[in-house]
Every structure is written in C-alpha cells, then in structure tokens.
Amino acid sequence: AAVFPERRKDEFGAISRALREMNDSLADAERTRKQLMSDVAHELKTPLMIIQGELELAHETGAPLPADKQASILDEVLRLSRLVHEVLDLSKLEAGMTELRPRTENLVALLEDLTEKIRFMVEDKQIDLSLHAQEEVIPVSVEKARILQALYNILTNAGYYTNPGGRIRLLVETAYLPDRHQSYARIRVEDSGAGIAQEDLPHIFDRFYRADHSRARPSGGTGLGLAIARQNILAHGGWIDVQSVVGEGSVFIVYLPMGRMER
Numbered sequence: 001a002a003v004f005p006e007r008r009k010d011e012f013g014a015i016s017r018a019l020r021e022m023n024d025s026l027a028d029a030e031r032t033r034k035q036l037m038s039d040v041a042h043e044l045k046t047p048l049m050i051i052q053g054e055l056e057l058a059h060e061t062g063a064p065l066p067a068d069k070q071a072s073i074l075d076e077v078l079r080l081s082r083l084v085h086e087v088l089d090l091s092k093l094e095a096g097m098t099e100l101r102p103r104t105e106n107l108v109a110l111l112e113d114l115t116e117k118i119r120f121m122v123e124d125k126q127i128d129l130s131l132h133a134q135e136e137v138i139p140v141s142v143e144k145a146r147i148l149q150a151l152y153n154i155l156t157n158a159g160y161y162t163n164p165g166g167r168i169r170l171l172v173e174t175a176y177l178p179d180r181h182q183s184y185a186r187i188r189v190e191d192s193g194a195g196i197a198q199e200d201l202p203h204i205f206d207r208f209y210r211a212d213h214s215r216a217r218p219s220g221g222t223g224l225g226l227a228i229a230r231q232n233i234l235a236h237g238g239w240i241d242v243q244s245v246v247g248e249g250s251v252f253i254v255y256l257p258m259g260r261m262e263r
C-alpha cells in the first residue's frame with residue numbers, strides 16, 4: 001500500500017509537466033499566429049497602396065487610365081490574389097490541416113515533366129538545364145501536385161537567381177539512411193547562380209524572407225515559395241536542405257521517403 005501514494009505523486013508530476021508543455025506550445029502557436037497576421041498585413045500594404053494611389057489619381061483628374069497603368073494595377077491585383085492563396089495554403093499546411101492523397105509515382109518521370117515545363121524559362125536566359133537520374137524508375141508515395149509545386153518553386157528560383165549562360169543540374173538518386181532505417185529518394189538542384197550569404201541560409205525557408213532585397217524578384221515572388229516547398233516536403237515525411245556559396249551557386253537537397261512501385 002505504501003507504493004501507491006508514491007506512484008500517485010509521480011503521476012501528478014507527469015500530468016503537471018504535460019500541462020505545462022501544452023501551455024508552452026499553445027503560447028508558441030499564438031505567437032506564430034500573431035506574427036503571421038503582422039507579416040501578411042505588411043505584405044498586403046504595398047500592393048494595396050500602389051493600386052489605391054493609381055485609382056485615386058485617375059478619379060481626381062478624371063483622365064482615363066493609360067494602358068501601362070492598367071497593366072501595373074492588374075499586376076498588383078494578381079500578386080495580391082496569389083499572395084492570399086499562398087498564405088491560406090501555407091497556414092493550412094503548417095496547421096497540419098491538409099489531407100494528403102498520396103499515390104505511387106515515378107519521381108524520375110515527374111522530374112522529366114518538370115524540366116520540360118521550365119525549359120522555356122531557362123532557354124530565354126540560355127541556361128544549360130540537365131537532368132541526371134541514377135535509375136529509370138524511382139518510386140515515391142506522394143500527392144503529385146504538391147510535390148510538383150515544391151520542386152517547381154525550387155527550380156524556378158534556380159532559374160531566376162542564375163545569370164544568363166549559367167547552369168542548372170538536377171540529380172536524382174536513392175539512398176539508404178541507416179539512422180532512419182529507410183530508403184529515400186534524394187533530389188539535388190544545383191545552380192551556378194548568385195548564391196546565398198551564410199547569414200541568410202538559416203532563414204530562407206521562413207515565410208516572406210528575401211535574402212537580398214535589391215536582387216529579390218521585382219514582382220511575381222511572394223517570399224513564400226520556399227516556405228511552401230518545405231511544408232509540402234515535410235508533410236510527405238521528407239525534408240529539405242540547402243548549401244550555398246556566394247558567387248558560386250546553391251544546392252537544394254530534397255529527401256522523400258521511397259515508395260513501392262505497384263504493378
């Protein structure tokens with residue numbers, strides 16, 4: 001009978017520890033939510049100001065909007081709508097509210113399609129884009145659209161931040177990771193682009209983080225591309241890494257757990 005109160009004390013200790021941890025993680029979630037609100041508000045402000053300014057001017061002067069102003073307003077509206085769409089998608093992913101519908105796909109075939117899709121973008125800049133696969137078939141269990149989106153974001157960044165005449169190499173292979181007791185597909189996206197400063201590297205997967213403001217995309221980019229890519233990859237049980245040297249280029253490395261090819 002003497003052991004009983006002791007055990008009880010242990011249980012109380014464990015329960016109060018668990019409650020404290022729950023409280024801490026709720027406080028964390030609340031901080032993240034507040035930060036997201038203020039980040040989003042900040043990002044919405046500039047395009048809204050531009051649109052408001054142009055329309056007010058047109059309204060006051062009564063002059064019709066010239067075609068170039070119409071085009072720039074439309075650009076800002078499209079940017080706003082992309083931003084809203086991406087913020088919603090990202091917050092659902094972060095909250096674990098996105099239900100994946102994975103199927104077995106051949107990663108090599110997905111990458112072949114993807115390189116064809118962005119070929120027009122790199123051809124304009126005469127970038128040499130190549131794909132090297134260790135095997136013809138590398139099965140992964142993924143929701144195709146989500147993984148394509150993640151890789152598309154990484155590849156278009158490589159295309160964007162690489163100078164004309166540069167090089168982008170995509171390598172895909174399989175690797176058994178003993179500490180995880182599992183085989184992974186490993187995708188490397190290597191570019192000969194601008195590179196990323198060491199102090200920026202830990203932050204580039206953060207939402208709205210842009211390493212060099214003067215170089216960051218003038219329009220189009222929302223600063224959410226890598227955050228979305230990372231969350232999509234994490235949702236699939238994988239992860240993403242980056243290595244970079246300023247002036248030499250960057251390497252993004254994506255790991256995805258291997259699936260089995262049915263048939």
Ligand code: ADP
Binds near residue numbers: 210212
């Ligand atoms: P953005 O919409 O600005 O491209 P991302 O989330 O896709 O947002 O990328 C975040 C930042 O990481 C970029 O603004 C850029 O500074 C840096 N970055 C991403 N990919 C590369 C790359 N391949 N080479 C150099 N810098 C990169």
